[in-house]
Amino acid sequence: MSRRWNTAAPVPAPAALRADARRNRALILDAARSAFEERGLGVPLGEIARRAGVGTGTVHRHFPSKEALFRATVVDRIRLFTDTARELADAPDPGAVFFRYLAAVVRLSARNRALLEALEASAEGLFEPTPGVEKGFQEALGVLLTRAQKAGAVRKDVEVEDVVTLLFGCLSMERRRGPAGAPGRMTALMCDSLRPGRNVTKLPAIPAGRDETACAVCGEPVAVARTGRRARYCGGACRQKAHRLRAR
Amino acid sequence: MSRRWNTAAPVPAPAALRADARRNRALILDAARSAFEERGLGVPLGEIARRAGVGTGTVHRHFPSKEALFRATVVDRIRLFTDTARELADAPDPGAVFFRYLAAVVRLSARNRALLEALEASAEGLFEPTPGVEKGFQEALGVLLTRAQKAGAVRKDVEVEDVVTLLFGCLSMERRRGPAGAPGRMTALMCDSLRPGRNVTKLPAIPAGRDETACAVCGEPVAVARTGRRARYCGGACRQKAHRLRAR
């Protein structure tokens, strides 16, 4: 099945491999996937080699570095979610489709520590999955979101970026809760925050010109001076509290 | 101020230290806190020593291990939040207090990588902040939650454990978004999920006897056989999709 992603991956030539090389490559990829999913990037390459039944040298012949191997397993999984989203792009009942899709992605990733770590690192700019992979996912998800919004099932003031971040948050939360404690509970809660209705708050706007900011303690809006101050507080009480916090 | 937590910490005697030792201890704790908050547990002890202007040997004289030092900084921060929650326990307008408290905790922790890592590790049982510290926080938070629920500001079907997990999720999300992109936006969204109203879903129950489970793909409920099966699907389509996913 699809090994097509290889062509875009940094790994050189997927064609014309000797039979044993092809077999070992698959074994390595397989072992790496499960090892990374269980224990994250921290798992030693030696263990992956051992699980795959090969030597560490063989691993390095197929993948120039540990990161390349890690990236391959993660990209693979994201592509899968993207494909699923595209398949659902014209399914009936956009609202239900959207929420079920979110729940499914979380459920299928909740045990995947590698994906979580990749998303964390990607946010900090330390790790870039093959260019376009994340963008492709966002686009496919965006289609589902827009349809759900047009159908009135999702509040209009959320953007794709919010949903991606929310997915990330659900992943973190479900993982924290572990397989025992009510799987899907946090995700269901999160989905409620996306529904339109009378109990919704005005969300803090995404960047834009800033003439006001939020009080660093209580969160109330405060007009910000042009003087490049760092933190603003809404009054004496909050400022005192901030000092107390800073005093450690 | 309060160095009281030391008495319970694994670090031996806080009393009768020589003047230079007392000074260095404070310098180390201070450097460790900022270093851990910026870069997490991954920061080398050598850098902490350098920032504090002492040698690595001195660090180890005051704290038996890197983990002990890490724990000290984290526990300190959690205690602070606990204290704040206790102070708010009889403030007027329980609903507003509750939501503002959540937002404040997230805002003050969003840059704190150490806290996030400690919470992750604690969930996996790899790290136990001084016994009672987490429990104390949960109790104090529970008071605020119960009051807000009684005031009708928070839906009745969430429990303290949910709120703690939600806090953790908000921390992850706000951190992912970085200081640039709309701070507090994800937290505001999550708070909406806690509000009562007509657009709330029935949440998956916390553990309990399990005679049914959720379809591993679409999430619909399925009666589970007594045969200790691993995963259950709601029908042929979902089972096929699961196989496709498993086939990598």
Added chain:
DNA sequence: ATAGAATCGGAACGCTCGGCCCGTTTTGGT
């Protein structure tokens, strides 16, 4: 001021792990 003890600093140690090298083994075309 002085002596003795407490503390300091950083060199040294041991361990883990990613990456590389090269003698050995396997493969597949002839």
Added chain:
DNA sequence: ACCAAAACGGGCCGAGCGTTCCGATTCTAT
């Protein structure tokens, strides 16, 4: 069956880090 090329595997190296150790230094009681 044979052989050249491809692939294998694990020993080896170096880097990074936590921890330990001990001679040098600083403090404080007298």
